[in-house]
Amino acid sequence: MGFIHRFLSRRAAAIWQAETRLLHRLGYVRPPHAVQWLATSLCDLRCPHCYTQAGRRTEGELTASEACRHIIDELVVLGRPTFVIAGGEALLRKDFGEIVAYAHRSQVPWALHTHGGRVEQLLPVFARYPPAMVAVSVDGPRTYHDQFRGREGSFDGALRAIAGLKQLGCPEVVAGTTVNRHNADLLADMLPIVLDSGADSWGLHLVTPEGRAGGHDLLPTAPQLRRVASFARRLRGLVHVELDNEWGSAGEDDCFYRDQPFLCGAGRFVCVVTPTGEVTPCTTTDRGESAGNVRTTKLRDIWAQGFAAFRQPGDPTRGEGLDCWLQTRHGKSCRGAAFFGADHTHDPHKLVQVSRLRGDQHV
Numbered sequence: 001m002g003f004i005h006r007f008l009s010r011r012a013a014a015i016w017q018a019e020t021r022l023l024h025r026l027g028y029v030r031p032p033h034a035v036q037w038l039a040t041s042l043c044d045l046r047c048p049h050c051y052t053q054a055g056r057r058t059e060g061e062l063t064a065s066e067a068c069r070h071i072i073d074e075l076v077v078l079g080r081p082t083f084v085i086a087g088g089e090a091l092l093r094k095d096f097g098e099i100v101a102y103a104h105r106s107q108v109p110w111a112l113h114t115h116g117g118r119v120e121q122l123l124p125v126f127a128r129y130p131p132a133m134v135a136v137s138v139d140g141p142r143t144y145h146d147q148f149r150g151r152e153g154s155f156d157g158a159l160r161a162i163a164g165l166k167q168l169g170c171p172e173v174v175a176g177t178t179v180n181r182h183n184a185d186l187l188a189d190m191l192p193i194v195l196d197s198g199a200d201s202w203g204l205h206l207v208t209p210e211g212r213a214g215g216h217d218l219l220p221t222a223p224q225l226r227r228v229a230s231f232a233r234r235l236r237g238l239v240h241v242e243l244d245n246e247w248g249s250a251g252e253d254d255c256f257y258r259d260q261p262f263l264c265g266a267g268r269f270v271c272v273v274t275p276t277g278e279v280t281p282c283t284t285t286d287r288g289e290s291a292g293n294v295r296t297t298k299l300r301d302i303w304a305q306g307f308a309a310f311r312q313p314g315d316p317t318r319g320e321g322l323d324c325w326l327q328t329r330h331g332k333s334c335r336g337a338a339f340f341g342a343d344h345t346h347d348p349h350k351l352v353q354v355s356r357l358r359g360d361q362h363v
Contacts (some may be wrong), residue, residue, distance in 0.1 A: 020268060021312050029304050029311065033269040034111075036084040036283070037062075037071055039096075041275050043089040045115060045149050049178055049218055051210040051283055054088040061275040064095035066295065068102045071273055074299035075108045082132060086113040086283075088275070097125040104129040111135075113176070116161030117154060127168050135174040135203065136161050140183045141190060148183070159197055166198045175199040180207040181217065184224040187231055195239060202239060204232055206246035206334060208326045211285045222337035229338040233257060248323040248335035266325045267291075267307030267318070273299070281307050281318075282326060 020030065040061055043054035062070065075083055083103050090096060091114055103110045111133040119126070119136070126134075136158050139145045145155040165173045175194045177187070187204075194202045207218045220228065233256045235241045242258045243250075249262035267281035271291075274280065278290035279302045291306025309318035310325075317328045327333045 025312070030269065031078040032081045032271060032303060033265070034082040034084050035071065035075060035078075035271055035273065035299070036086055037067065037273045038087060038275050038283070039067070039085050039090040039099075040088040040093055042092045043087060043115075044092065044117065045089070045151055045154065047149055047212070048216045049180055049207045049213045051208060051213060051285055052088060053211040053285065057088075058275045062273075062277055062294075064093075064098045064102075066277070067099055070277065070294035071299060072099075072103050072106050072108055074294070076106055077300050078303065080106075080108050083108050083110040084113070085110060089115055089118070091118040091122055096122070097129075100125065100129045100131070113137075114161070115149065115154065116158035117151075119161035120157075120164055123164050123168060126165060126170065130168075131170060133172040133174065134161075134165050134170055135176040136165075136199075137178070138162075138175045138190070138194065138197070139177055140186050141193065144183060144186060159193075162197045162199050166200075172200050173198070174201050174203045176203045176205060178205040178207055179220060179228055181220050181224065184220045184228050187228060191235070191239075200240065202235075202241040203244050204228065204241065204247075205244045206324075206327075208246055208324070209330045209332050210283070210326060214330075219332060219334070225334050225338040226341065229257065243338075246324045246327060246334075247338055248327065248333060250335075250339040251322075253339065262322065264310075264321045264323065264325050267310030268321065271303060271307070279303075279306065281310055284326060284329075 038052060041052055041054050041056065041058040043050070046055055072083060075081055085100075090112060093099070100110055109132040112131055113135045114137070116136040138155070138158050139148050142155040145158070146152050162173050162175065175197055177183070177190065179187070206220075207213050209219065229243065229247070229250075232241050232243050236256065245262070245264065247257070248264075250257050254261045265282070270282065272280050272283050273294060274287070274290075277294045278287055279292055279294060279299065280287070280289045281291075292302040294302070309315040313319045317325060320328070323333050323335050
């Protein structure tokens with residue numbers, strides 16, 4: 001099954017994109033696969049890579065009642081895609097339990113991104129309203145992680161969170177690592193930590209120059225990108241590890257890095273609701289990319305009528321689905337350097353040339 005699946009799914013992204021563009025021309029759009037809500041800007045850590053510049057709560061954040069009415073009720077209408085809750089640190093919301101209880105009653109599957117520090121205190125909530133998936137941040141070995149996160153003990157808290165969630169029977173717990181210039185060469189040291197943690201998989205994200213990360217030189221070097229990609233490829237025979245969206249497509253070699261061929265989901269099959277209700281194509285901090293606000297327009301209508309540039313060809317960054325939009329919109333694409341041995345990290349148009357030489361399919 002797995003061997004045949006590689007051949008059947010190799011062109012799945014291209015087929016999906018062709019069908020999506022055809023449907024868009026006919027005035028139709030598929031419902032989203034997932035909708036992420038940045039539940040708050042509040043966070044008790046201050047990490048240098050934070051794309052939301054989390055710290056203080058944003059004025060005018062959605063209340064629990066608004067989140068239930070404007071997001072969860074709309075997800076029911078949209079066919080119950082996964083409701084992904086992130087932040088900031090979403091577990092700092094005092095009404096977190098109320099919100100996931102409503103999602104559970106509405107039969108909307110929910111997932112969570114967290115630094116893990118408050119998971120232990122809320123294990124009864126997780127037990128009563130089981131999540132489909134929880135991703136817990138583990139950014140390096142103990143000393144590095146605590147220094148990077150700015151709090152001693154945050155590493156141990158993350159590992160306790162993973163262990164506690166697995167003991168409750170959470171079906172998928174992911175150890176999530178945001179790869180940056182300072183921890184890219186520490187991943188081999190992390191391997192035994194991840195294996196011993198009990199996590200079901202290891203997700204290797206890539207820092208993007210959004211939010212606070214825009215003010216730090218955190219993007220890995222081209223040699224580091226190649227080493228990490230090679231490391232992930234070798235590891236897949238030992239542990240379920242995937243390079244996440246920020247890496248872009250590896251073309252015909254995608255099957256060696258992830259379970260499904262890559263297609264940037266921004267505005268195509270995912271969107272993000274900000275703390276104050278703006279709906280953006282992905283986790284960009286640029287509110288100019290908002291397609292509307294759930295307080296004034298139904299989420300179903302925002303999804304149906306917004307994000308046209310992501311669903312049709314023509315736009316040099318939005319229309320190209322084989323690279324991460326968050327990276328290319330800043331001219332910081334890492335796709336060529338990671339997969340094709342070429343340092344094109346600052347020119348997304350050169351990446352298109354490289355991928356065509358490789359024979360990748362563009363719709």
